[in-house]
Amino acid sequence: MITNINDIKVPDSKIIQNAQEIVKEYGNELIWNHSNRVYLFGEIKGQQDKLNYDKELLYITALFHDLGLTEQYSSDDLRFEVDGAxxxxxFLEAYNYNNQDLQLAWDSIALHTTLGVAEHKESNVALLYHGVGMDVMGNNWDQYADDIRKAIITKFPRGNFKNDVIQSFYDGFKHKPETTFGNIKSDVIKYFEPEYPQNNFCSCILRSKWDS
Structure with a gap:
């Protein structure tokens, strides 16, 4: 088990610096700290599980994974995860990334809230998912040493993260609540708008134009 945060090397390159600048410009302190914690938790799990993955791509996708919640990147009709993807x-197209890595980055962000699927995809996709899960819900808590958890939140503080992130989710897609149908973010809409008439899968089947 990794017990020293200094054993974790954060990628540093021009593309990383440019990605960081975008998050600082269009995100906020919550997104910045959360995204960096997500990377570190994902990176640690990747090392401890001895996985093969692209560390630079993992960090970039960690930085971008919640930008779909921001005014700059939010669309009118797509899931926020797709906006971030x-x-x-x-962003990566400007650096001539190949199609395989572009798809890997897109999948990592588009699927980062998709329970039961992302963890079975490529290591980069799974590690972003696990990093998010650890920071938001404490998933795989015991895989991380106490000293590591403390060092990470000292460097990238949580503040009032539990409540603030729920509010940030809602603020990011309250103008398009229909995009949460069929995914876990529908719980956020119900939390703030208990009377919102969320769609229902069974109703979709029964209301279809088929006779039977």
Whole structure:
């Protein structure tokens, strides 16, 4: 088990610096700290599980994964995860990333809230998912040493993260609540708008134009 945060090397390159600048410009302190914690938790799990993955791509996708919640990158009709995935693909295209890595980055962000699927995808996709899960819900808590958890939140403080991140989710897609149908973010809409008439899968089947 990794017990010293100094054993974790954060990628540092021109593309990383440019990605960081985008998050600082269009995100906020919550997104910045959360995204960096997500990377560190994902990186630690990747090392401890001895996985093969692209560390630079993992860090970039960690930085971009919640940018779909921001005014700059939020669309009118797409899931916020897809907005973030589109943003990272557009960013990486400028650096001539190959199609395989573009798709890997897109999938990592688009699927980062998709329970039961992302953890079975490529290591980069799974590690972003696990990093998010650890920071938001404490998933795989015991895989991380106490000293590591403390060092990470000292460097990138949580503040009132539990409540603030729920509010940030809602603020990011309250103008398009229909995009949460069929995914876990529908719980956020119900939390703030208990009377919102969320769609229902069974109703979709029964209301279809088929006779039977």
């Amino acid at each position: 589109n943003a990272v693909r557009q």
